[in-house]
Amino acid sequence: MTGTPAARITKVVIVGGGTAGWMTAAALSRLVATGVAVTLVESEDIGTVGVGEATIPSLRDYNRMLGIDEDALVRATGATFKLGIEFRDWRRLGDSYLHPFGTHGRDIEGVSFHQLWLRQANLGGDPGPIGDYCLSAVAARKGRFTRPASNPQSVLSTLSYAFHFDAALYAKFLRGMAEEAGVVRVEGRVAAVDRDAETGFITGLRLDGDRCIDGELFIDCSGFRSLLLGDALGVPFTSWQHWLPCDRAWAVPSERQGTLTPYTRATAETAGWRWRIPLQHRVGNGHVYASDHVDDDAALRALLAGLDGKPLAEPRQLRFVAGRRERLWEKNCVAIGLSGGFLEPLESTSIHLIQSGITRLMALFPDRGFGGVEIDEYNRVMLREYAQVRDFIILHYHATERSDSTFWNHCRTMTIPDMLQAKLDLWSGKARTFREQGELFTPDGWIAVLLGQGVRPVSTDPLVAALPPEESARFMDHVRDMIGKTAEAMPTHEQFIAQHCAATIAP
Ligand SMILES: Cc1cc2nc3c(=O)[nH]c(=O)nc-3n(C[C@H](O)[C@H](O)[C@H](O)COP(=O)(O)OP(=O)(O)OC[C@H]3O[C@@H](n4cnc5c(N)ncnc54)[C@H](O)[C@@H]3O)c2cc1C
Structure with missing residues (x-):
């Protein structure tokens, strides 16, 4: 049976011109050529949140999707390259470890590299930090950088990176692209939201003065205010502050x-x-x-x-309060960015969640019928992603030995979400960790933080026994040596920037 398809969306309205608003506008600007009017409303008087400078490697996919020249972006935003995050004093005072982007060693015969590392440590050997077997970690410690190699045989292919940039300049860069592609920017403060009396759908925005902007699909990028999804449509906020008490x-x-x-x-x-x-x-x-x-x-x-x-x-x-709205897409409104939720910046995941919202909205782009299937699917995958990111962040606070303040005592002893507890149980037995359904953080990321926070499993995978300890020790030495030499041969981070993408921005 085939029904009549509903009419195409022809008017998209974005509220907000922060990182979320302009990332969304730049991505949706390609619709303009197909006859869709894309309008962005922002208020300079209100301004943006003005923080959000660290990113994770997935942002490179978004930049690539828009055809952005990376060196031009680095120059325009005063960016530097980011190979990971150094965590100081998290496990205990005086301790430090890196959560690097990229992989640890290489799996052999189906056995994950960290299993070899753990066995050697359990046998009383001294394998050194697990980071010694990750090129991103070693290069980070040495202050070196280059782009990864595309040849999978090269150890340089295991490097992964993201950026630190000036978020306001990033939004400005994207604004230039979006406006050039035909997105119309309207300066003004949204004072009221009109809704259809029968369906509750948003029909238009009233700006200060007499102006009115009507639309069919509304994207709420209004930041913590959550002007459309929260205020107008009344979608409740779920707080996760009991797990993430920083506010x-x-x-x-x-x-x-x-x-x-x-x-x-x-x-x-x-x-x-x-x-x-x-x-x-x-x-x-x-x-x-x-x-x-x-x-x-x-x-x-x-x-x-x-x-x-x-x-x-x-x-x-x-x-702020850590948490998210109960639904991120309601009727004809999708919340992207802080209007949908915020989990605190520890693992720099907020811009990623913006990007994730955009790519999923594009994959499920509606027509004027606003089918429930698309909306349900969007909410299902986005809410799952929020929960997965939440758990990874909680791990840093919970898996600590610190007992020097009421804060750390609370975090160390609190009950954690079931999903995280199940991950910890799996890890604590035989050091197993798996990537769940499109999860953002890879097993390598979990391994770095679990070991960095001192969560040591009681044993290893039985399959490790198939590899004689002396043989795996030789293999590990070889990996560490190769990674050390490769990092040493890389230019310094400053040399790389000076050669490819030095910015000309005054502080
Ligand atoms: C302390 C802190 C540190 C952070 N660090 C990181 C980090 O390192 N990495 C990371 O990925 N993320 C980080 N974030 C999150 C990041 O800042 C945001 O995800 C990102 O800036 C997107 O914000 P936004 O565009 O949703 O909201 P905003 O920047 O607040 O933009 C909201 C927009 O809506 C407009 N607006 C609001 N109300 C109205 C109205 N009535 N009429 C018209 N316009 C209106 C405003 O003018 C503005 O343009 C951090 C956040 C905080 C709080």
Whole structure:
């Protein structure tokens, strides 16, 4: 049986011109050539959240989809390259480990490399940190960078990277692309939302003054305000604050000092953590903290005491609650970015969730019938992704030995989500970890954080026994040696930038 297809969408309206709004506009701008009008409304008076400078490798897929020249992007946004995140003081004070992008060693005969590493450690050998077997980690520690090789035989193909950039300049870059492709930007504050009395669908936006913008599909990129999905359509917010108690941040840029590290630093504090994000022209810094456990002044002092250069602006405070809306697509409205949810910036996943929302919306792009199947599928996969990311972040807080503050005692002893508990149980037995249904974080990511936080399984996979310990020790030495030499031969991060993509931006 075939029904009559509903009419095509011809008017898309995006509310908000932050990273989410312009990423969405740039991606949907290709619809303009097919006769779809894409309008973006933003208010300069309200402004954007103004943070969000660290990314993860998936962003390169989005950039590639838009045909962005990466060197041009790095130049325009003062970007640097990011090979991972260094976690200081998370497991215990004085401890440090890296969550690198990329893989550890190489699996042999179906046995995952970390199993060999664990067996050697369990036998009393000294395999060194697992990061010694990951090119991204070794290059990060040495301050080196180059792009990965495409030849899978080359150890350079195991490298993976993302960016640190000025988020406002990234949005500006995308705005240029979107407007050139025909997206129309409207400056104005949305004062009211009109809805169809019968269906509840959004029909138009009323701006200050008399202006009205009507549309068929509305994308809510209005940030924490959640103007359409939250306010107008009343989709409730689910808080995850009991698992992720940090609810405030101070942010301040500082002068660049010393060499450009190709990684983000996340240093645990008594009730949260500080970020350090090196850009070409300045350093982005912030202190994310739980206001139930530390007061604002003390949190600010900790941030300023940890800067490695002079502050370049007054510190700004941000407030948030970790969680997400119960649905991210309701009727003819899709929330992308902070309007849909926020999980705190520890693993720099927010921009990824924007990208994920955009690519899924494009894959399930509706017609004016707004079929329930598409909406349900979108909500199912997006909500699952939020929960998976949430669990990975909780792991960092929960798997700690720290007992020096009420905050860490809470995190260490709290009950965790069942899904995370199941992952930990699987790991704690025979060091097994698997990638679930399109999960963002790979087993290598989980392994780096689990071992970095000191979660040691009681034994290894029985299949490891098939590989004689001496033989696997020789193989591991070879891998470590090859990775060390490869990293040593790479240019420094600064040399690479100077040669390919130096920015000309004043701090
Ligand atoms: C402390 C902190 C650190 C972060 N660090 C990272 C990080 O390192 N990496 C990462 O990936 N993400 C990070 N994020 C998240 C990241 O900042 C956001 O995901 C990203 O900036 C997208 O924000 P947005 O576009 O959804 O909202 P916003 O930037 O807040 O934009 C909202 C837009 O809506 C407009 N608007 C609102 N109301 C109206 C109205 N009534 N009328 C018209 N326009 C309106 C505003 O003018 C603005 O243009 C961080 C967030 C916080 C709070």
